Amino acid sequence: MIGDGMHVEFIAWAYAGVALLTFGLIGYVVWEARRVKERLAALDKAGIRRRSAETNS
Amino acid sequence: MSVDTVKQPNWFSRLAHPGQFLNWTRHVVWPLAGATVVAFVVGLWFAFLNSPEDYQMGDMVRVMYVHVPNAWLSQAVYGVMFCAALGTLVWRHPLADVANKAAAPLGAVFTTLALYTGALWGRPTWGTFWEWDGRMTSTLVLLLIYLGIIALWRAFDDQLKAGRIVAIVTLVGALNIPIIKFSVDWWNTLHQPASVFTAEGPRMPASILTPLLAMMLAFTLLFALLQIVRMRTEILRRRADSLSRQAALQGGAK
Numbered sequence: 001m002i003g004d005g006m007h008v009e010f011i012a013w014a015y016a017g018v019a020l021l022t023f024g025l026i027g028y029v030v031w032e033a034r035r036v037k038e039r040l041a042a043l044d045k046a047g048i049r050r051r052s053a054e055t056n057s
Numbered sequence: 058m059s060v061d062t063v064k065q066p067n068w069f070s071r072l073a074h075p076g077q078f079l080n081w082t083r084h085v086v087w088p089l090a091g092a093t094v095v096a097f098v099v100g101l102w103f104a105f106l107n108s109p110e111d112y113q114m115g116d117m118v119r120v121m122y123v124h125v126p127n128a129w130l131s132q133a134v135y136g137v138m139f140c141a142a143l144g145t146l147v148w149r150h151p152l153a154d155v156a157n158k159a160a161a162p163l164g165a166v167f168t169t170l171a172l173y174t175g176a177l178w179g180r181p182t183w184g185t186f187w188e189w190d191g192r193m194t195s196t197l198v199l200l201l202i203y204l205g206i207i208a209l210w211r212a213f214d215d216q217l218k219a220g221r222i223v224a225i226v227t228l229v230g231a232l233n234i235p236i237i238k239f240s241v242d243w244w245n246t247l248h249q250p251a252s253v254f255t256a257e258g259p260r261m262p263a264s265i266l267t268p269l270l271a272m273m274l275a276f277t278l279l280f281a282l283l284q285i286v287r288m289r290t291e292i293l294r295r296r297a298d299s300l301s302r303q304a305a306l307q308g309g310a311k
Contacts, residue, residue, distance in 0.1 A: 007117050007181045014120045014177045018127070018170055022279070025166050029283050033290045039297045048304045050296070 073152045075292045082285050089282045096275035103268030111265070117181055122268050124174035125253065126276035131171045131199060132234055134164035134280060138206075139231045142224035152288070154220030155295075157227060158210050159287035163280060165203035172196060183247050191240030192248040195233055202230040216295065 043049070104122040111118035138160050144153025175193065176186040187193065206223055213219035241250045252260045259266050 006115065010177045010181055011116060011119050014123055014174045017173050017177075018123045021166055021170055021173075025163070025283065029286050029290075033286055036290050036293045036297060040293055040300075043297060043300045043304070046304070048300050050300065 073150060075151055075155070078152060079289060079292060082289055086282065086285060086289075089278065089285065093275060093278040093282050096271065096278050100268060100271035100275040103271050108268045109264050114182055117178060118265060120174055120178040121265075122272045124171060124178055125269055126273040127167045127170040127174060128196070129273055130276055130280055131164060131168035131196065132237060133277070134160050134167060135199065135203075135227075135231065135234055137284070138164065138227050139234075142227035145220050145224040146228070152292075154216070154224065155288050155291045156284070157206075157220065157223055158216075159284055159291055161203055161206045161210065163283055163287070165200060165207060167276075167280070168196060168200040168203060172200065179247070185247075188247050190246040190248060191244040192237065192246055195237040195240050198233055199230075199237060202226075202233060206230070 100122070104119055108119070108122075110116050138157050141153045141157040141160070144150040145157065172193070175196075179188070180186050206226060209223050209226060210216075210219055213222070238251075240246065241248050253266075253269070261269075
């Protein structure tokens with residue numbers, strides 16, 4: 001179990017930095033995926049879709 | 058008797074077809090996300106609540122539980138990109154350059170985190186945030202290679218051409234990976250020699266190895282999840298680009 005020894009600030013900065021960048025990366029990946037899906041939905045709404053999609057519908 | 062002359066694609070080719078990939082990965086994303094969260098909860102529980110202090114480093118050993126997984130992924134992601142580059146140049150597989158493009162920013166982030174946590178670990182244990190030794194310098198070079206590859210992908214409108222150029226750069230850049238791996242053996246360095254992936258097995262007690270492996274599993278699952286989501290996004294982006302071009306051509310023809 002973590003103690004109250006020396007260098008706790010280094011451990012805190014390390015984990016805080018990892019959390020910040022990891023959550024930032026996850027957020028970016030999710031935002032990027034949503035943006036592309038919205039773009040495809042807009043194209044679909046405008047009647048621009050793949051020929052295979054038209055055949056299936 | 059009829060002879061079937063059409064060669065059927067093998068299971069891997071079927072799974073890796075962009076349309077099939079979108080289909081089967083749709084069912085994988087949420088279970089993988091759940092497994093990643095569970096792995097992080099278990100890993101962090103071990104790291105903070107169920108692992109001892111190191112007899113020399115004290116609590117600073119806990120930085121290792123985020124440093125080593127990111128250092129491992131900085132190289133493993135490059136391994137994925139290396140295989141993807143071979144897939145692009147040798148088999149011209151349609152998903153290979155998608156995989157390369159999706160992995161590059163992930164590798165850059167994991168490498169940045171390895172350098173950042175390494176610097177914070179180094180200050181109290183070695184007395185310095187940074188030293189131009191073999192391991193740290195070659196890892197910094199790896200980060201620059203990742204950034205170069207990301208820049209190359211953005212520099213070309215023609216993604217097929219970009220894919221081929223990036224694949225060549227990725228293969229050349231792979232020379233840096235054995236340098237990172239063996240730098241601690243080849244040169245006198247502040248960095249300790251390998252203590253997890255050695256021929257004789259890990260050189261650390263189970264009480265420290267267990268949280269380390271749990272965190273490595275968590276970060277590896279996170280990479281797999283983000284890689285799949287980014288590959289799906291890239292396939293859909295190319296589809297959207299293609300539809301936009303098609304619409305522009307039709308609009309121009311009218």
